[in-house]
Amino acid sequence: MSDLRESAPSLSLGDEAVPQRRQLVTEIPGPRSRALHERKKAAVADGVGTTLPVYVERAGGGVIVDVDGNSLIDFGSGIAVVNVGNANPRVAARVQAQVAQFTHTCFMVTPYDGYVEVCEALARLTPGDHAKKSALFNSGAEAVENAVKIARVATGRDAVVVFDHAYHGRTNLTMAMTAKSMPYKHGFGPFAGEVYRAPMSYPFREAAPITGEQAAQRAISIIEKQVGADEVACVVIEPIQGEGGFVVPAKGFLPTLAAWCRENGVVFVADEIQTGFARTGSMFACDDEGVVPDLITTAKGIAGGLPLAAVTGRAELMDAVHVGGLGGTYGGNPVACAAALGAIEAIESDHLAERAQHIGEVMLERLHTLAAEHPQIGDVRGRGAMVAIELVTPGTTDPDPAEAGRISAACHQQGVVTLTCGTFGNVLRFLPPLVISDELLTEGLDVIAAAVAGR
Known part of the structure; x- marks a missing residue:
């Protein structure tokens, strides 16, 4: 040929x-x-x-x-x-330098500056100018699970609200949060409890045209009636859904949900694992409507191909968890952190x-x-x-x-x-x-x- x-x-x-x-x-x-x-x-x-x-x-x-x-x-x-x-040359250069120095110590045992630098960058880049902290993990599903853990501890509540067509991962809790059965959930139950599903704004598939605000009120009504606002620890949503079909909610849907969460002491979690790091034309998809999440989960584009994920959020929420309650052996691996710093440099410089x-x-x-x-x-x-x-x-x-x-x-x-x-x-x-x-x-x-x- x-x-x-x-x-x-x-x-x-x-x-x-x-x-x-x-x-x-x-x-x-x-x-x-x-x-x-x-x-x-x-x-x-x-x-x-x-x-x-x-x-x-x-x-x-x-x-x-x-x-x-x-x-x-x-x-x-x-x-x-x-x-x-x-x-990417910036990613490759930083990874090569880090591999030559050390590949692992476990941040929870003997820490290193790369982990801290990534968390500082996330505090600077993610939406909102409030005080923020981060914790680093290995995968998007791990980040979502830990966001739920943080929200539950911070609020003292159990219920997690997700949406039709959502995808949040393949672990037991994130399978419960994911909407689609085959291939993600079929045969793998029973799943974690206290997960509730609300209708998404899906403009192409609405029975009749409705605004984003109306679609949000429809979801809020179901949450209040079927779960109860005072039972909800967090609302977790992809600003643009990924595996569920690249569903872009109507304008006003996300801000209305975020406002309801603020009014009711519910943690608003933006799952930006697929949408983050300049993918949608801004650093994060939430930036499009000025939505400031309480917690934001990231992975995928964060490190140019190396496994890394993060939960970034309001400092008081992130600090609600007891010492030792967050972490993992490989979370924030030094080589992956070096890759992330290279990827962020490339996104901004280029x-x-x-x-x-x-x-x-x-x-x-x-x-x-x-x-x-x-x-x-x-x-x-x-x-x-x-x-x-x-x-x-x-x-x-x-x-x-x-x-x-x-x-x-x-x-x-x-x-x-x-x-x-x-x-x-x-x-x-x-x-x-x-x-x-x-x-x-x-x-x-x-x-x-x-x-x-x-x-």
């Missing part, structure tokens, strides 16, 4: 360079990837799935290069993790929030045009570089997961990494690295357009 782009710029990655082009030299997946996949089947539990079994050799900028030499456009970013691009805004403008304009031509696209939505299309039976709002799967598979065959999501499995989501070039972005959109059209 021929090179699909004659020339393209390269992204410097230390001593290596990853050409920024889409190039298919074998079928997808190629023979070496297929051989590795057979080894995977023999050695890795079947419960660990794989969306696209091309085995990666290197990656950077907006591309992933597999072991067969194919170069694919990355519209997944490892599920919104490598916002600053894979092997103006990646502004870059995400530009990516969103390009993608939304193109996808709205595509939707006008193809009635199976029922909705186009998103903010910044977190954009999706929802596939339906034309003329209805009936979900069409088969069409979403067909389009995604066609993109894969043409060398563009795409992901599906949504409660109904009918949403195609796009999460390009924020450092992707305009040329690659446009070419990826061309491939998506051809796949939608069945070409």
Whole structure:
């Protein structure tokens, strides 16, 4: 197969360079990837799935290069993790320096400055100018669990309110908080108790148009009647839902919920694990409407690909937990902290929030045009570089997961990494690295357009 782009710029990655082009030299997946996949089947539990079994050799900028030499456009970013691009030079340099010094001591035993620096950066970057503190963990689910722990101790209450279509993780408590059964919850119960679900603002699927304030009042009414405001420790919500379908609530929904929480002594927790670190065009999605959460959970984009997560919040809330009540052996690992400092430096120095805004403008304009031509696209939505299309039976709002799967598979065959999501499995989501070039972005959109059209 021929090179699909004659020339393209390269992204410097230390001593290596990853050409920024889409190039298919074998079928997808190629023979070496297929051989590795057979080894995977023999050695890795079947419960660990794989969306696209091309085995990666290197990656950077907006591309992933597999072991067969194919170069694919990355519209997944490892599920919104490598916002600053894979092997970002600032991340790599800090990680290399830290690995040469020490890889682990456990912050709870003999601490180090990297952990403190990350917490200082989070206090500066997260919404609000109040006094803040943080605790560091390993994964988004761990951060969510600890946010609930903090809220319960601080309020002396038990109930946790989450929303339709929510995704918060795969641990026992976060599975209870997650809405979708298959594949996240099926067969894994019983789940943790005192978790209650309220209706989300989902503009495309409202029976009749309602404002964000009205949608919030609908949720609040259910919370007050079915749980009781004085029983609720926290309300936990993704400002833009991730796995649930990139659902963007109507304007006014989040501020109204946050105001109700303040009035009733309820901790408002923003789960910004997928939306954080410039992904939506601002450092955090809450910034769009000036919402200041009491606690905010972060992970994914925080450390350029290394496992790190955090809970950041009002100092008095964070300090409500007794000494020793928060932590974990690997939480705030020094190498991951070094990566986080490099990623934050890249986001700020390279103006990646502004870059995400530009990516969103390009993608939304193109996808709205595509939707006008193809009635199976029922909705186009998103903010910044977190954009999706929802596939339906034309003329209805009936979900069409088969069409979403067909389009995604066609993109894969043409060398563009795409992901599906949504409660109904009918949403195609796009999460390009924020450092992707305009040329690659446009070419990826061309491939998506051809796949939608069945070409």
